[in-house]
Amino acid sequence: MIIFAENLKEEKSMLSVSNLSVQFGKRILFDEVSTQFVQGNCYGIIGANGAGKSTLLKIISGKQDPTSGHVHLEHGKRMSVLEQEHNASDDFLVLETVMRGNKELFSIKTQIDKLYEDYTDSNAEKIGELQIIFEEMNGWNAESDAASMLSNLGIDESHHHTLMADLDGKLKVRVLLAQALFGSPDVLIMDEPTNDLDYETISWLENFLANYDKCVIVVSHDRHFLDSVCTHISDIDFGKINHYSGNYTFWYESSQLAARQRAQQNKKSEEKKKELEEFIRRFSANVAKSKQATSRKKMIEKLNVSDIKPSSRRYPAIIFEREREAGDQILNVENLSASVDGEILFKNVNVNLAKGDKVVIYSKDSRAATAFYEILNNNQKADSGKFEWGVTTNQSYLPLDNQSFFEQDINLVDWLRQYTKTEEEREEVHIRGFLGKMIFSGEEALKKCTVLSGGEKVRCMLSRMMMMRANVLMLDEPTNHLDLESITAFNNSLTNFKGTVLLTTHDHEFAQTVGNRVIELTPNGAIDRYMTFDEFMSDKSLKEQRDKMYQVTA
Numbered sequence: 001m002i003i004f005a006e007n008l009k010e011e012k013s014m015l016s017v018s019n020l021s022v023q024f025g026k027r028i029l030f031d032e033v034s035t036q037f038v039q040g041n042c043y044g045i046i047g048a049n050g051a052g053k054s055t056l057l058k059i060i061s062g063k064q065d066p067t068s069g070h071v072h073l074e075h076g077k078r079m080s081v082l083e084q085e086h087n088a089s090d091d092f093l094v095l096e097t098v099m100r101g102n103k104e105l106f107s108i109k110t111q112i113d114k115l116y117e118d119y120t121d122s123n124a125e126k127i128g129e130l131q132i133i134f135e136e137m138n139g140w141n142a143e144s145d146a147a148s149m150l151s152n153l154g155i156d157e158s159h160h161h162t163l164m165a166d167l168d169g170k171l172k173v174r175v176l177l178a179q180a181l182f183g184s185p186d187v188l189i190m191d192e193p194t195n196d197l198d199y200e201t202i203s204w205l206e207n208f209l210a211n212y213d214k215c216v217i218v219v220s221h222d223r224h225f226l227d228s229v230c231t232h233i234s235d236i237d238f239g240k241i242n243h244y245s246g247n248y249t250f251w252y253e254s255s256q257l258a259a260r261q262r263a264q265q266n267k268k269s270e271e272k273k274k275e276l277e278e279f280i281r282r283f284s285a286n287v288a289k290s291k292q293a294t295s296r297k298k299m300i301e302k303l304n305v306s307d308i309k310p311s312s313r314r315y316p317a318i319i320f321e322r323e324r325e326a327g328d329q330i331l332n333v334e335n336l337s338a339s340v341d342g343e344i345l346f347k348n349v350n351v352n353l354a355k356g357d358k359v360v361i362y363s364k365d366s367r368a369a370t371a372f373y374e375i376l377n378n379n380q381k382a383d384s385g386k387f388e389w390g391v392t393t394n395q396s397y398l399p400l401d402n403q404s405f406f407e408q409d410i411n412l413v414d415w416l417r418q419y420t421k422t423e424e425e426r427e428e429v430h431i432r433g434f435l436g437k438m439i440f441s442g443e444e445a446l447k448k449c450t451v452l453s454g455g456e457k458v459r460c461m462l463s464r465m466m467m468m469r470a471n472v473l474m475l476d477e478p479t480n481h482l483d484l485e486s487i488t489a490f491n492n493s494l495t496n497f498k499g500t501v502l503l504t505t506h507d508h509e510f511a512q513t514v515g516n517r518v519i520e521l522t523p524n525g526a527i528d529r530y531m532t533f534d535e536f537m538s539d540k541s542l543k544e545q546r547d548k549m550y551q552v553t554a
């Protein structure tokens with residue numbers, strides 16, 4: 001099989017990886033990988049859930065040791081990371097979170113503060129020494145630098161002293177990005193930055209990265225995002241990493257073309273060559289016309305023809321069955337209201353669900369939808385109002401944050417067994433059936449749930465949901481962390497599901513193809529329409545009404 005791979009040897013590398021191998025038990029994630037990342041390029045790392053993307057980033061940033069091999073960052077260059085886990089800084093204040101981005105400086109500041117706490121003569125000397133270093137690092141300006149960086153990224157001053165835990169997910173990501181940028185990195189590493197973001201903030205990030213001329217290495221499952229920011233696609237498969245010039249669409253289409261050509265045994269090689277040339281010509285023309293991020297770097301450089309193996313990606317089998325069909329009464333919500341710290345998320349919401357409704361729950365403030373689900377699942381109390389589930393309904397819920405489900409040190413079979421109801425269900429074969437559908441088979445089903453990748457955790461949660469056989473599904477950002485194969489399978493299964501669905505997603509395609517009703521939660525009640533998500537968003541008169549309903553009057 002042939003595809004266009006790039007010859008990187010002539011360029012100056014910022015970061016290089018040599019003979020990297022990583023292995024867990026029998027499972028080989030990386031096998032003697034050597035590769036380079038070059039200044040000015042933006043690499044989109046793609047690969048199936050569990051392929052090793054986050055592991056690679058952790059090794060590059062020194063948080064994890066490889067089984068063997070080395071990572072080399074050019075002397076004097078700095079690197080910073082935006083983590084996949086967006087809630088890790090929840091206990092810190094916003095401004096402090098940003099300052100933690102410059103680790104050396106922050107550690108000196110902490111030491112000084114501590115020494116001041118029990119001040120003695122001998123401490124005084126030590127404090128003096130530390131303060132000199134602090135000053136050399138321009139430490140006195142750190143706080144105001146952090147504040148102006150936050151303001152540049154659209155975080156209002158009123159939020160600078162808020163606890164991270166109380167921040168809306170999309171603002172949180174901006175703060176974490178400010179943290180990553182705070183040390184002026186030469187290499188910026190990001191793991192799934194678009195999770196937790198809304199359309200507007202994703203476009204904002206796309207624009208930001210388009211004008212950012214440092215080396216960027218970003219893991220993402222979001223095609224649109226990859227297309228707008230990447231100069232290169234780095235595919236992790238078969239324990240290797242291959243870089244390809246161009247964005248995601250170019251990678252995808254060229255590998256599809258290569259696969260087609262491989263199947264056409266009878267076609268003459270000149271014909272194939274001509275077809276390839278024509279493909280590149282068309283693609284280059286499109287690129288030249290579009291005003292993509294990649295203008296900062298010539299997208300298609302030296303193209304080489306090299307071998308590639310067919311992808312080993314597998315589609316999981318997501319099938320939601322119902323234990324029984326629900327009656328006519330599904331859910332009745334009356335005058336429901338919720339707030340955080342006195343800020344109204346939604347107020348006086350009335351909803352009556354009918355059988356088979358597939359509702360996109362939407363709000364400009366992503367915390368509103370999450371609070372709505374948490375209340376319906378009795379994890380949180382409403383400020384006022386009530387709700388009632390129909391007696392024939394049973395619900396299963398995919399929460400936005402699944403961390404609390406994976407804290408016990410048990411294997412996947414025992415993990416899923418916790419959610420069984422009958423003796424028969426407790427049998428290992430039964431449990432393995434559901435794990436197998438989500439591609440955990442053989443020894444994989446016996447790994448500890450604490451080591452799972454982001455997408456693997458979601459896949460476990462989906463095994464659990466399938467096993468529960470509920471007739472009402474609640475899904476808060478279901479596509480977060482999932483690879484494209486899983487998203488496709490998930491999307492199809494929801495379209496075919498005969499029960500009721502409540503769904504919140506930033507994935508436009510998902511919302512559009514699954515939903516037949518949209519409910520928007522606002523501080524002045526709900527807007528409720530039987531229409532597709534696109535119709536809802538593009539309706540002019542609705543838009544006026546929607547904007548008005550977010551204006552909070554004192």
Ligand SMILES: Nc1ncnc2c1ncn2[C@@H]1O[C@H](COP(=O)(O)OP(=O)(O)OP(=O)(O)O)[C@@H](O)[C@H]1O
Pocket residue numbers: 024025029047048049050051052053054055056447451452453454455456481482483
């Ligand atoms: N200590 C460990 N023992 C066994 N397996 C492990 C360990 N740590 C990680 N793994 C496995 O290594 C694989 C790679 O994990 P990683 O988090 O790098 O995946 P990923 O490509 O980032 O996936 P995702 O797209 O879901 O985020 C996963 O299958 C994970 O379960």
Ligand SMILES: [Mg+2]
Pocket residue numbers: 053054055084191453454455
């Ligand atoms: Mg990951």
